[in-house]
Amino acid sequence: xxxxxxxxxxxxxxxxxxxxxxxxxxxxxxxxxxxxxxxxxxxxxxxxxxxxxxxxxxxxxxxxxxxxxxxxxxxxxxxxxxxxxxxxxxxxxxxxxxxxxxxxxxxxxxxxxxxxxxxxxxxxxxxxxxxxxxxxxxxxxxxxxxxxxxxxxxxxxxxxxxxxxxxxxxxxxxxxxxxxxxxxxxxxxxxxxxxxxxxxxxxxxxxxxxxxxxxxxxxxxxxxxxxxxxxxxxxxxxxxxxxxxxxxxxxxxxxxxxxxxxxxxxxxxxxxxxxxxxxxxxxxxxxxxxxxxxxxxxxxxxxxxxxxxxxxxxxxxxxxxxxxxxxxxxxxxxxxxxxxxxxxxxxxxxxxxxxxxxxxxxxxxxxxxxxxxxxxxxxxxxxxxxxxxxxxxxxxxxxxxxxxxxxxxxxxxxxxxxxxxxxxxxxxxxxxxxxxxxxxxxxxxxxxxxxxxxxxxxxxxxxxxxxxxxxxxxxxxxxxxxxxxxxxxxxxxxxxxxxxxxxxxxxxxxxxxxxxxxxxxxxxxxxxxxxxxxxxxxxxxxxxxxxxxxxxxxxxxxxxxxxxxxxxxxxxxxxxxxxxxxxxxxxxxxxxxxxxxxxxxxxxxxxxxxxxxxxxxxxxxxxxxxxxxxxxxxxxxxxxxxx
Numbered sequence: 063x064x065x066x067x068x069x070x071x072x073x074x075x076x077x078x079x080x081x082x083x084x085x086x087x088x089x090x091x092x093x094x095x096x097x098x099x100x101x102x103x104x105x106x107x108x109x110x111x112x113x114x115x116x117x118x119x120x121x122x123x124x125x126x127x128x129x130x131x132x133x134x135x136x137x138x139x140x141x142x143x144x145x146x147x148x149x150x151x152x153x154x155x156x157x158x159x160x161x162x163x164x165x166x167x168x169x170x171x172x173x174x175x176x177x178x179x180x181x182x183x184x185x186x187x188x189x190x191x192x193x194x195x196x197x198x199x200x201x202x203x204x205x206x207x208x209x210x211x212x213x214x215x216x217x218x219x220x221x222x223x224x225x226x227x228x229x230x231x232x233x234x235x236x237x238x239x240x241x242x243x244x245x246x247x248x249x250x251x252x253x254x255x256x257x258x259x260x261x262x263x264x265x266x267x268x269x270x271x272x273x274x275x276x277x278x279x280x281x282x283x284x285x286x287x288x289x290x291x292x293x294x295x296x297x298x299x300x301x302x303x304x305x306x307x308x309x310x311x312x313x314x315x316x317x318x319x320x321x322x323x324x325x326x327x328x329x330x331x332x333x334x335x336x337x338x339x340x341x342x343x344x345x346x347x348x349x350x351x352x353x354x355x356x357x358x359x360x361x362x363x364x365x366x367x368x369x370x371x372x373x374x375x376x377x378x379x380x381x382x383x384x385x386x387x388x389x390x391x392x393x394x395x396x397x398x399x400x401x402x403x404x405x406x407x408x409x410x411x412x413x414x415x416x417x418x419x420x421x422x423x424x425x426x427x428x429x430x431x432x433x434x435x436x437x438x439x440x441x442x443x444x445x446x447x448x449x450x451x452x453x454x455x456x457x458x459x460x461x462x463x464x465x466x467x468x469x470x471x472x473x474x475x476x477x478x479x480x481x482x483x484x485x486x487x488x489x490x491x492x493x494x495x496x497x498x499x500x501x502x503x504x505x506x507x508x509x510x511x512x513x514x515x516x517x518x519x520x521x522x523x524x525x526x527x528x529x530x531x532x533x534x535x536x537x538x539x540x541x542x543x544x545x546x547x548x549x550x551x552x553x554x555x556x557x558x559x560x561x562x563x564x565x566x567x568x569x570x571x572x573x574x575x576x577x578x579x580x581x582x583x584x585x586x587x588x589x590x591x592x593x594x595x596x597x598x599x600x601x602x603x604x605x606x607x608x609x610x611x612x613x614x615x616x617x618x619x620x621x622x623x624x625x626x627x628x629x630x631x632x633x634x635x636x637x638x639x640x641x642x643x644x645x646x647x648x649x650x651x652x653x654x655x656x657x658x659x660x661x662x663x664x665x666x667x668x669x670x671x672x673x674x675x676x677x678x679x680x681x682x683x684x685x686x687x688x689x690x691x692x693x694x695x696x697x698x699x700x701x702x703x704x705x
Contacts, residue, residue, distance in 0.1 A: 065171060068217045069105040069209040074703065081699035084206055086496070089695070090365060090391075091116040097693065101702050108206045109219040117207065118225060119392040123451045124198035126226075127234045129207060131182040133222035136170035143172060170222050173215035183234045194236035229455060238451045240403040241444065256484070263481030264488045265510045271477060272352045272511065272531065273549055274307050275359065278317055279340055279347075281306035282327060286337040287318075287382075289329065294380030295338070308549060315381040316370040316473055322382055323362035329382065338382055348534040352514055353507030360477060360492055360503065365391050372469040374462060392456030393463075394470055396449035398493055401485040403448065442467055478510075517584035522591055524557040536582055542568060543575060557592055562599040572600035609638075611646040613654055616668070618643060631661040 073081065085092065091113045098104040107113055121129065176199070177186065185191040199216070202208040209217045287299045295303075295318070304314040318338070321327050328341045347355055368385030442464045449467075450457040457463060474480045479489035491506030514533035518526040518540060526540055529552045537553075540546075543565035544555035565575055576596055580588050617623055620642045627637050627645060635657055636648035647654045651667060658665045693701075 065209070065217045065220060066102060066105045066109065068173075068211055069109065069206065070102045072203070072209040073101050073105060073206065076703075078696060078699045078703055080204075081703060082695040083496075084204070085695040085699060087205060088113070088117060097698065098702065100705050104702060105206075109221075111221045111225065114207075114219055114221060114225055116388065117205070119389060119456050120395070120453065121207075121455070122198075123235060123238070123454055124194045125202055125207075126454055127183055127231055128179060128195055128198045129202060129218060129222060130226045130231055132174045132179045132208065132216050132218050133170040133226065135174045135178055135182060136172045136218060137223050139172035139174065140169060169220035170218050171220050173211050173217050175215050179216055185234075185236070191234070191236040229458075231454065235451065238399075238403060239448045241400060241448050256482075260481050260484060260486045261510075264478040264486035267476065267478030267481070268356060268488060268507070268510050269352075269531065269551075271359075272355055273553075274309050274313075275317060275321070275355065276537075277549075278303060278307035278314065279321065279326060279344055282338060283340045283344070286330075286339040288334070289336040289338065289382060290380075291335065294383040297378075297380075300379075300381060312371040312379070313476055315379060316476070317359075318381040319366060319368060319370045319385075320359045320362045323366055324358040326358070351508065351511070352531050353509075353511040354504060356507050356511075357500065357503050360479075360488075361495070361500070363473070363477060364394060364492065367391065369466055369469050369473070371473055372466055374465070389456045389460060390466075390470075392453040393449075393460075393466065394474075395493075396453035396457055397445065397467055397470055398474065398479065398485060398489060399452040400445055400448040401480060401483070402490060402493060517582050518555075519585050520579065520583050520588055520592060521585075522589040524589075524591055524595065526555045526557070528553045528555075539578055539582065543570070543579070557595055559595065559599055562596055563603060566600060566603045572596050609640070609646065610648070612649050613647050613651045615645040615647060615654065615658075615665070616643060626658075626663075629661060632657055 073084075076084070088108065092098075092107055094112065095107050095110070098107055118126065118129070179199075180186050180192065180195055183191065183195055185195040199208070203210060207219065211217060281303055285302075287295055287303060290296050300311050300314055300318075303318070304311045307314055307317070309317075318327075322329070322338070324343075325341055326344050326347055327338050329336050330339050347358075366385060367390055368387050369390050370381065373379040446457055446463055446467055460466075471480065474489065479486060479492060485493075488506050488510060491503050495503040512530065514536070515528050515530040516533050516536055518528045518532070518536060520526050525547070526544060528536065528540075532540070532553055540555040544557045544561045546553070547556050548554040562575075566572075570578075576588065576593060579592070615623075615626065615637070623639065623643055623645055626632060627639055634649070635654055637645045640646055649657070655665055655667060
């Protein structure tokens with residue numbers, strides 16, 4: 063088709079970085095199709111009905127109107143260029159019906175002069191409308207949703223008319239509407255400026271979020287969560303993890319879905335069922351700075367196909383299930399963009415603050431505030447009206463839009479993206495970030511969250527206080543020998559006889575443990591009560607021993623037992639005599655039998671009742687491992703352009 067040829071030529075003129083940026087923007091839609099091997103295959107994937115059905119949700123008002131107007135003009139030109147097949151008569155066959163239904167003139171197949179498209183939107187003359195349409199056209203070209211011909215005409219996907227036929231797009235509005243802001247410049251009830259208040263609220267929320275994530279993942283590392291046979295976590299597991307994380311069940315569901323999307327946990331099949339377990343990326347995540355830990359989680363929230371805190375129609379809430387709400391990412395973006403229209407220095411009404419502080423119900427009442435002038439407080443309908451300009455198809459006509467928006471605002475406030483009903487600096491950074499430039503978000507997070515604290519204050523009451531977020535190493539050391547008691551701006555651990563015994567059980571000895579604690583002490587020498595506690599626990603530790611063993615070797619011939627214990631070929635079994643006629647082996651029975659027979663002996667296998675057992679060799683098994691890592695967008699772009 064000529065349209066695909068035009069798009070293919072347009073794609074071929076891009077640099078690898080530009081094509082990689084396009085692939086990243088369409089990653090979600092393209093992931094549902096086989097990876098393209100040629101540029102024409104990529105063009106066909108971009109203009110397929112399934113991909114378009116997904117991507118038009120993320121078009122703002124000017125781009126959607128320009129795409130629809132261009133498609134309509136192209137369709138009219140196509141109808142004039144080719145006669146429409148005669149309507150099928152009564153009793154016509156299936157082929158005739160389909161030929162009429164999918165006839166060529168029903169598609170947008172003709173290039174459209176740019177001036178005609180501009181004129182259809184009232185943007186022929188210079189002004190705001192023309193500027194908006196010009197910018198929209200450039201973005202459609204950049205996203206591969208339109209392509210320019212050699213003479214400057216516009217080519218759009220052929221199926222666009224059918225895709226947008228059911229939507230009433232209304233009149234063209236070139237400029238986004240703004241939410242009204244309060245005239246005051248300070249936060250309600252304080253003397254703090256609006257910008258400072260937003261930053262402080264965002265910093266507090268981000269700090270709390272980092273600590274909550276740390277506790278949640280640590281709880282999963284200690285005891286993986288089991289999923290139900292029907293899918294999703296059981297309510298008792300969500301309650302357990304919510305208690306461990308120190309947050310509500312609704313927010314625990316949100317965080318579980320986010321860490322799964324961020325690849326910090328994975329669903330693993332075991333003989334007992336499917337469990338959620340931290341991945342190897344979790345260890346790398348622990349080594350990061352506090353701000354850097356939040357970046358993958360916040361990025362995952364923008365693309366999540368679900369609103370985890372929202373359970374409509376009395377559904378039982380759960381977590382770690384496949385999301386099916388493809389409108390959710392676009393609705394999130396629309397709400398954040400609408401809030402971003404409020405000047406950062408002015409104090410807007412506290413639209414979402416009440417919702418953020420309240421517990422999350424399945425269908426909550428509209429968020430409200432306890433102070434401030436209600437006449438200056440926009441409601442959710444006003445916010446959605448402003449949001450509809452940014453993502454029309456994800457907002458206009460969607461059922462339960464206000465309820466879903468209320469929960470999205472709750473989540474955004476919990477994540478530190480909005481406060482007092484306005485977008486925080488962190489929220490603005492998340493909006494500005496992109497797969498091609500993630501550093502915008504990283505810089506904002508590093509500014510909000512200070513470096514972790516490397517030292518603790520040890521006190522005579524057997525507590526250790528860390529005045530700030532502890533580093534991973536410091537938290538690991540203190541948690542290995544003390545009980546974590548409190549959270550907040552300062553974290554407290556308490557040493558007890560049981561906690562010190564736990565450290566000794568894990569391999570520490572008294573001298574090493576005291577030296578490690580002294581090294582991280584910000585107050586000089588350790589308090590005497592703590593030193594005495596560790597030494598007393600060490601004196602009582604190990605008075606009885608439990609010997610690990612995989613199997614025993616028994617023989618009435620004591621000389622043979624001594625011979626086996628000294629045999630150099632059997633050193634891999636780590637044989638150890640526990641009685642004149644008994645050796646213990648560190649290897650299981652099968653490996654021990656094989657080693658003994660390999661050394662020239664003729665052992666027999668004995669059952670637990672003392673009778674001889676018949677050995678049966680297990681059948682061979684093979685496991686299929688996954689291939690290497692997925693191709694990066696830049697690598698795929700280079701390969702496509704080199705074809």
